[in-house]
Amino acid sequence: MELYDLTLKEASEKLRKHEVSSLELTEAQLRRIEEVDEKVKAYLSVTADLALQQARLVDASMYGEASSGSSQLRSPLAGIPMALKDVFSTRGVRTTCGSKILENFVPIYDATVAQRLKQAGTILLGKTNMDEFAMGSSTENSSYFPTHNPWDLETVPGGSSGGSSAAVAARECFFALGSDTGGSIRQPASLCGVVGLKPTYGRVSRYGLVAFASSLDHVGPFTRTVEDCALVMNCLAGHDERDSTSINAPVPDYTKALIPDLKGIRLALPKEYFVEGMDPGVEQAVRAAVTKLEELGAEVDEVSMPHTKYALSTYYIIAPAEASANLARYDGVKYGLSDVDAQTMWESFFQTRDKGFGKEVKRRIMIGTYALSSGYYDAYYIKAQKARTMIKGDFDKVYEKFDAIICATSPTVAFKIGAKANDPLAMYLSDVLTIAANMSGVPGISVPCGFSEGLPVGLQILGPVLGEEKVLRVAYAYEQATNWHKQNPPL
Amino acid sequence: MKLDLKVVEDVAHLARLGLNEAEKEQMREELAPILDYFEMLNELDTSHIPPTAQVISVQNLMRPDEVRPSAPAQEVLANAPFREDNYFRVRPIFEK
Numbered sequence: 001m002e003l004y005d006l007t008l009k010e011a012s013e014k015l016r017k018h019e020v021s022s023l024e025l026t027e028a029q030l031r032r033i034e035e036v037d038e039k040v041k042a043y044l045s046v047t048a049d050l051a052l053q054q055a056r057l058v059d060a061s062m063y064g065e066a067s068s069g070s071s072q073l074r075s076p077l078a079g080i081p082m083a084l085k086d087v088f089s090t091r092g093v094r095t096t097c098g099s100k101i102l103e104n105f106v107p108i109y110d111a112t113v114a115q116r117l118k119q120a121g122t123i124l125l126g127k128t129n130m131d132e133f134a135m136g137s138s139t140e141n142s143s144y145f146p147t148h149n150p151w152d153l154e155t156v157p158g159g160s161s162g163g164s165s166a167a168v169a170a171r172e173c174f175f176a177l178g179s180d181t182g183g184s185i186r187q188p189a190s191l192c193g194v195v196g197l198k199p200t201y202g203r204v205s206r207y208g209l210v211a212f213a214s215s216l217d218h219v220g221p222f223t224r225t226v227e228d229c230a231l232v233m234n235c236l237a238g239h240d241e242r243d244s245t246s247i248n249a250p251v252p253d254y255t256k257a258l259i260p261d262l263k264g265i266r267l268a269l270p271k272e273y274f275v276e277g278m279d280p281g282v283e284q285a286v287r288a289a290v291t292k293l294e295e296l297g298a299e300v301d302e303v304s305m306p307h308t309k310y311a312l313s314t315y316y317i318i319a320p321a322e323a324s325a326n327l328a329r330y331d332g333v334k335y336g337l338s339d340v341d342a343q344t345m346w347e348s349f350f351q352t353r354d355k356g357f358g359k360e361v362k363r364r365i366m367i368g369t370y371a372l373s374s375g376y377y378d379a380y381y382i383k384a385q386k387a388r389t390m391i392k393g394d395f396d397k398v399y400e401k402f403d404a405i406i407c408a409t410s411p412t413v414a415f416k417i418g419a420k421a422n423d424p425l426a427m428y429l430s431d432v433l434t435i436a437a438n439m440s441g442v443p444g445i446s447v448p449c450g451f452s453e454g455l456p457v458g459l460q461i462l463g464p465v466l467g468e469e470k471v472l473r474v475a476y477a478y479e480q481a482t483n484w485h486k487q488n489p490p491l
Numbered sequence: 492m493k494l495d496l497k498v499v500e501d502v503a504h505l506a507r508l509g510l511n512e513a514e515k516e517q518m519r520e521e522l523a524p525i526l527d528y529f530e531m532l533n534e535l536d537t538s539h540i541p542p543t544a545q546v547i548s549v550q551n552l553m554r555p556d557e558v559r560p561s562a563p564a565q566e567v568l569a570n571a572p573f574r575e576d577n578y579f580r581v582r583p584i585f586e587k
Contacts, residue, residue, distance in 0.1 A: 002506065025525075035513075068561075104570075105571070106569070106570065107564070107568075108562055108566045108567065108569070119522055143518065175523050180551070198555055200549055201545075201546050202547045202549070211521075214545075215544060215545040215546070241554070244552050245545070245547060245549065246549075247547060248549075260512065263558060270571055287531070307535075309531075310531065310532060310534075310535060312528075313529045313531055313532050314532065316525065316528075316529070317529060318530075324506060328507075329572070332506075332572055333571075333572070333579055333581055334570070334571060334579055335570035335572070336570070336572070337572070338572030338573065342582060343582065343583075344560065344583055344584070345581055345582045345583065345584045346507075347508040348582050350507055350508065350509035351509050353506075353507060353508050353509060354508065354509025354511075355492075356508075356509065357508070362514070362518075363506060363518070363521065364505065364506055365506050366499070366502055366506065366518055366522060367522065367525060367526075369502050369505050369506040370498075370502045370526070373501075373502065373505055380529060381540055383532050383545055384529075384532065385538035385542030386535075386540040386541070386542050386543075387532050387535055387537065388542070388543040389541060389543040390535065390537070390540060392546065394542060413571075424521055425524055425525060425528060426526075439546075440518070440546060441546035441547065464548075477522060
């Protein structure tokens with residue numbers, strides 16, 4: 001067993017007992033990256049020098065005399081090497097968002113989550129690949145290169161946080177952060193066989209997260225185990241006055257929610273989530289997981305969420321509409337790419353955006369602008385916002401009687417690179433089981449629940465608003481009763 | 492079914508998005524089925540349903556308007572594509 005095979009929790013315990021140093025963990029991860037990232041391509045940039053320097057500092061403060069009472073000693077994340085999706089602003093470290101328009105952009109401030117992780121003493125290994133501006137479900141829309149799924153290098157890792165999910169699955173970091181606007185944490189977690197949590201809307205600050213669709217964007221962790229997820233959430237969650245959508249509610253110790261049985265827990269199984277076109281192997285794995293949850297003491301009942309089938313259309317109006325407004329800022333004036341040949345300001349806007357944005361981003365700007373334009377605003381945008389109310393209503397109704405909803409995370413396992421590249425609608429359907437949670441703001445996790453055709457399947461558990469503890473408890477009990485999370489990809 | 496070329500050109504203009512001829516043709520073909528797919532929302536009777544813009548109840552957060560330090564000009568300008576002294580340099584807005 002190599003150091004990089006340890007879970008976050010195990011690595012943290014070894015650090016605390018002085019059996020290993022942060023520098024040793026960091027060097028082990030950097031060697032691992034050197035060894036496998038040529039094949040996986042999870043990282044857009046590796047900040048090796050910075051990581052080694054940070055690790056030495058943490059070691060000095062953990063071992064040194066000067067350290068006594070330092071807050072860095074208190075966090076279980078102290079000294080742990082991790083990765084951030086390249087959508088988070090990192091002071092002094094290039095942040096591209098997977099786009100050519102930000103190819104040389106170096107932020108002057110840290111995202112709140114980057115800041116919190118820095119204060120906890122974590123070590124930034126680098127920034128991970130993603131679909132450009134988080135728009136995609138396969139990481140093929142990165143303007144740099146596609147990322148490969150560690151379980152089968154010819155398949156996609158999911159997206160848009162595919163770099164983060166692949167890095168965790170390939171053990172190229174102990175944990176990673178991603179963002180989830182329509183499933184971009186849970187779907188890649190499912191496809192790569194790792195744990196991915198999208199918290200409640202507002203639970204984790206989005207300050208410094210490059211905006212895609214502001215009413216739907218969430219920040220959350222990728223880990224190898226549910227316990228590791230709880231440890232990272234303890235660091236991320238909390239109010240931030242710099243994010244006006246941040247919820248000011250007390251943050252529990254999420255590790256207290258990790259109870260290995262489900263006595264008294266009521267779970268809803270929505271029949272609409274077994275969609276047409278679902279892989280038989282995925283359905284089989286999820287049905288088997290339901291049986292396991294019942295064995296653990298949960299009461300499972302089938303429910304109906306009748307507006308589920310409208311979620312995809314609703315999402316693909318609202319998200320592009322918000323994106324078209326958010327991406328108006330990329331005009332080549334204050335930062336980012338700027339076309340050098342343009343003679344006038346207007347010409348410069350058109351040419352900068354033509355050269356800087358990739359195909360999918362342009363497509364979404366077009367859809368969003370269309371939906372917001374006069375004459376179509378009521379028929380598309382307002383109609384979608386009303387449908388959103390009905391979709392959210394389905395969730396509210398279920399949570400009156402149930403603690404959580406269970407379903408598959410993705411209707412299929414990882415697909416071949418290129419398979420859906422020329423059919424945008426088929427690609428959008430990858431998100432069909434995850435997007436409703438973004439529209440209602442509820443927390444959701446994906447945990448490994450088996451394999452189909454040799455590729456990982458994810459079980460999705462959705463809780464009520466601020467019900468992260470319920471979600472973690474169900475996920476933990478299931479994980480402890482199974483061995484899926486202990487499987488490693490053959491790299 | 493393809494989208495009208497004029498619709499594609501008008502929308503691209505509103506978004507200040509340059510598209511070459513091939514891209515315009517591709518948009519005409521790819522956007523039509525996506526917009527068709529949205530039609531299913533018309534099955535929903537939303538006449539008495541209020542729209543949802545966002546899902547949390549927090550609204551209009553207020554704080555005292557106090558002077559705080561802001562980022563130094565040199566840092567802010569470090570990412571500027573074109574600059575002159577402590578200013579962003581832009582191209583002419585009005586044609587000569």
